[in-house]
Amino acid sequence: MSKNYRAELVGVIGDPVDGNPTGVMEEAGFAALGLNFRYLTIKVLPQDLEDAIRGVRAFHMRGINLTMPHKVQVIPYLDELTEAAGIIGAVNTVINQDGKLIGENTDGKGFMIALENEGIPVKGTHITMLGAGGAAKAIAVECALAGASEIKIINRDKTRGVALAELITSRTGCTAEYIPWTEKKTVPADTNILINGTSAGLFPDIDMCPDLDYATIHEGMTVCDVVFNPVDPLFLQKSRANGARTVNGIGMLVNQGAMNFRLWTGREAPVDVMYKTLEAEFSEE
Numbered sequence: 001m002s003k004n005y006r007a008e009l010v011g012v013i014g015d016p017v018d019g020n021p022t023g024v025m026e027e028a029g030f031a032a033l034g035l036n037f038r039y040l041t042i043k044v045l046p047q048d049l050e051d052a053i054r055g056v057r058a059f060h061m062r063g064i065n066l067t068m069p070h071k072v073q074v075i076p077y078l079d080e081l082t083e084a085a086g087i088i089g090a091v092n093t094v095i096n097q098d099g100k101l102i103g104e105n106t107d108g109k110g111f112m113i114a115l116e117n118e119g120i121p122v123k124g125t126h127i128t129m130l131g132a133g134g135a136a137k138a139i140a141v142e143c144a145l146a147g148a149s150e151i152k153i154i155n156r157d158k159t160r161g162v163a164l165a166e167l168i169t170s171r172t173g174c175t176a177e178y179i180p181w182t183e184k185k186t187v188p189a190d191t192n193i194l195i196n197g198t199s200a201g202l203f204p205d206i207d208m209c210p211d212l213d214y215a216t217i218h219e220g221m222t223v224c225d226v227v228f229n230p231v232d233p234l235f236l237q238k239s240r241a242n243g244a245r246t247v248n249g250i251g252m253l254v255n256q257g258a259m260n261f262r263l264w265t266g267r268e269a270p271v272d273v274m275y276k277t278l279e280a281e282f283s284e285e
């Protein structure tokens with residue numbers, strides 16, 4: 001049999017994209033399983049997105065990740081969307097199934113797997129979400145589809161907060177409510193899971209954290225953060241100081257990467273290798 005010198009291609013397109021660490025994690029996974037896959041980190045400007053997606057088809061890429069500012073704008077160039085991607089209205093992962101490009105959103109699913117791995121159930125819980133941007137939306141929709149009984153959305157911008165609450169109430173079986181973000185916001189006492197879905201605390205602003213009355217966080221709560229750099233943001237440190245159990249953003253990042261790995265390669269992802277690679281990457285900063 002003749003040798004195959006052609007690598008299977010996947011990657012991420014966005015702008016800015018230079019600081020995106022996903023490629024290091026995915027390539028470590030490919031190497032661990034001896035797969036001839038390459039993960040390319042590609043700068044694509046908004047006006048070139050359509051051409052870039054044509055390129056995904058022309059290069060027979062197995063799939064692609066999308067990051068800022070393409071997650072919503074890519075939709076018209078795809079052939080199909082999964083249920084969650086359709087409700088969220090954003091795609092972070094494309095799978096090329098024999099020439100058909102399918103848009104999926106694995107951000108929220110990665111978060112759900114991270115919670116499941118910690119043995120934290122979502123069904124029947126009261127969730128309080130800080131933020132209403134892309135990450136908050138993806139997580140809130142997945143929590144709603146997984147049977148959360150109620151989601152409270154606390155966001156600075158009212159329009160975005162109300163829109164997310166309405167989306168959840170109208171498109172899933174869960175009820176959601178918007179709550180304005182006033183100074184030193186009280187966390188609703190019946191909260192089972194509190195999630196920081198904002199970028200407050202993200203490197204380099206590591207001394208920042210969501211403006212809450214931290215005394216209202218208690219030991220009955222699980223507190224999660226989407227911020228993964230730093231690995232243990234101030235928000236989680238303060239929540240733990242009040243007795244809450246905490247879950248960091250690395251689990252979400254690694255598990256969505258592992259899910260993408262499975263969707264593209266058809267192989268189970270070496271999650272431990274991918275986790276350790278990312279952790280090492282961040283500890284270098």
Ligand code: NDP
Nearest residue numbers: 131132133134135136156157198199200202226249252253
């Ligand atoms: P968006 O720009 O879509 O949304 C940002 C959200 O954060 C908005 O709701 C905004 O509020 C809010 N916000 C920003 N700063 C503050 C602040 N100081 N106080 C209160 N609210 C604030 O960003 P994304 O949703 O794409 O990303 C958010 C975070 O999630 C980033 O840190 C990103 O790195 C992280 N992320 C993590 C992933 C993981 O796998 N762990 C995956 C994807 C993202 P407003 O609407 O009022 O402006």
